[in-house]
Amino acid sequence: YIVANLETVYISEVRDIIVSPPATERYVKLKSELIKRLSAYQQQKIKRLLEHQELGDRRPSQFLRHLQSLAGTIVPDNIVKSLWLGRLPSSTQAILATQAKASLDAVAELADTISEAIAPSVHISEVSNARESTIDKLTAELAEMKIQLASLSQAQAQTTTYRPNRSNSRGRPYPRDRSY
Template identity: 60%
Template sequence: MCESENMMTKSDLTGSKDIFRVGVRVPPFWPEKPAIWFAQIEGQFAISNITADTTKFFYVVSHLDPRYASEVEDIIVSPPADDKYGRLKTELIKRLSESREKKVHQLLTHEELGDRKPSQFLRHLQHLAGPKVPDEFLRTIWSSRLPSNIQSI
């Protein structure tokens, strides 16, 4: 990870111009939720005033584990001429995110409360369901999967 650095030139000592460079703190890649990871890294880009497409692209590439880099090897090896970062982001999210069908199947068959709080479990089910599933239907699934002593409450 890069740490903050202050850089000054000779002219800075005379007070003519200050140059400060802030390093980007790249969080560990989160393959289960790559869209959230990209939101975090984009926050770091904004803090560091990094706007160049190529710089963003190479920051992301340099922080991907080999197993996730291999998912987008075609883009890394032969990046597009324009919007390198945007294309890498889109494809990495698409290729690592679970399909909509798989999420709905997981919602309907496999999900249980586990060690989550009921409110955390509901948010998880809402994430799996997406915005098009009615809340009433989702709450029915949610309440039926809570332990019987909590269901009565």
């Protein structure tokens, strides 16, 4: 009777118990396994939310809505807000910290405004830092190549200096006369 009233999503979660039910307390076993397995699924969902979500190139309000959709009704709004704030740039976090009493929607709107105002200077700084980093790497590689070239030149000079004279070799003193 219970299995007939379960939705297919839940049946797939406890299929093994339905196929091979315990001899006694079937309802209790089915109920406890459903709760355990579905809560494990929710824990994985929350873990994914906590560990793997990043702001990326989304606006802060878009990122907040994304986190809220992942959290569903399981995770309280204050935890979602905390996760969301923690993933925003530190300059934005500092400004938003002054908005403790504002609604989450108002804070998200403010975060978008801050993001739009700060973004151009952040991108310029990132490009500048990337360029400097590339130049530093190329300079280091060039210096290393100079050292290697000097080492190879020195090794070649030593080899040329100590090479025995080929005229003293045991070769034939005269070329063969090919005309018979």
